Amino acid sequence: MDATSRxxxxxxxxxxxxxxxxxxxxxxxxxxxxxxxxxxxLRVGAALSDPWYYRDTTGSTAPGAVRTxxxxxxxxxxxxxxxxxxxxxxxxxxxxxxxxxxxxxLQANQFDTMFILDPTPERALAVNFVPAPVLWYxxxxxxxxxxxxxxxxxxxxxxxxxxxxxxxxxxxxxxRLMPKSNLQRYQTTGEMLxxxxxxxxxxxxxxxxxxxxxxxxxxxxxxxxLKPVVAVPAGAAVRQEADRRWSxxxxxxxTYFYNTGITQQFYDDFMSFRGLEPGKATPIQRELW
Numbered sequence: 001m002d003a004t005s006r007x008x009x010x011x012x013x014x015x016x017x018x019x020x021x022x023x024x025x026x027x028x029x030x031x032x033x034x035x036x037x038x039x040x041x042l043r044v045g046a047a048l049s050d051p052w053y054y055r056d057t058t059g060s061t062a063p064g065a066v067r068t069x070x071x072x073x074x075x076x077x078x079x080x081x082x083x084x085x086x087x088x089x090x091x092x093x094x095x096x097x098x099x100x101x102x103x104x105x106l107q108a109n110q111f112d113t114m115f116i117l118d119p120t121p122e123r124a125l126a127v128n129f130v131p132a133p134v135l136w137y138x139x140x141x142x143x144x145x146x147x148x149x150x151x152x153x154x155x156x157x158x159x160x161x162x163x164x165x166x167x168x169x170x171x172x173x174x175x176r177l178m179p180k181s182n183l184q185r186y187q188t189t190g191e192m193l194x195x196x197x198x199x200x201x202x203x204x205x206x207x208x209x210x211x212x213x214x215x216x217x218x219x220x221x222x223x224x225x226l227k228p229v230v231a232v233p234a235g236a237a238v239r240q241e242a243d244r245r246w247s248x249x250x251x252x253x254x255t256y257f258y259n260t261g262i263t264q265q266f267y268d269d270f271m272s273f274r275g276l277e278p279g280k281a282t283p284i285q286r287e288l289w
């Protein structure tokens with residue numbers, strides 16, 4: 001599921017459902033830090049979603065490959081996880097999950113953290129998030145090649161046919177910032193992108209990673225980042241517990257990776273693997289926008 005689709009789905013998650021998960025359903029096996037150090041294993045949740053978690057069935061050795069067992073992983077989650085595991089001198093284990101069940105899986109001690117899980121007020125009732133964002137990605141338009149503009153105001157025009165996924169965060173953003181445009185709502189990201197490919201809409205509201213990857217795959221359109229930039233911080237979730245050593249350590253590593261450009265390099269490697277020319281993908285360091 002791509003980034004916009006999963007956010008649309010998660011947008012329907014109710015506060016009550018998350019509140020039911022506020023008490024961790026796990027035996028008392030010690031703190032996360034103690035478990036990692038005793039088992040010498042770091043378990044990270046992985047929900048398939050390009051460019052965050054990707055299984056490379058080709059087994060390529062191109063930069064960015066993360067091998068765990070017989071599986072080659074790519075994407076931001078696995079590469080950051082590998083960097084953390086190497087720094088701690090422990091073995092990395094990727095644990096399959098979904099965006100909808102990740103919070104419950106973390107609570108149930110199925111894994112120790114999950115990267116690129118967006119911090120929301122609802123999720124924060126059930127799990128903690130390290131205070132440093134893992135990366136940032138802006139809301140963007142996948143626009144036809146001749147559609148230009150640099151601000152939301154410029155494209156707030158009834159002549160602009162813009163697609164959004166019904167109920168998604170991008171739907172809310174478009175409704176707020178481009179209320180005069182001809183907004184057309186779709187049930188799924190796939191339907192919206194099909195409408196763009198067939199020229200039934202002029203632009204599709206999504207995230208910059210999705211727009212970049214789709215434009216490269218379709219060989220059609222380009223990514224527009226409108227100002228003022230609307231950006232989403234991607235987080236790292238941890239269990240709620242009294243021992244803060246794991247959360248504090250992860251905060252330090254995530255901050256170091258981001259500030260030194262390591263996180264950006266991980267992203268560039270993945271996007272190059274997926275066919276984007278170097279420098280063509282929208283950076284995930286907001287200071288570079």
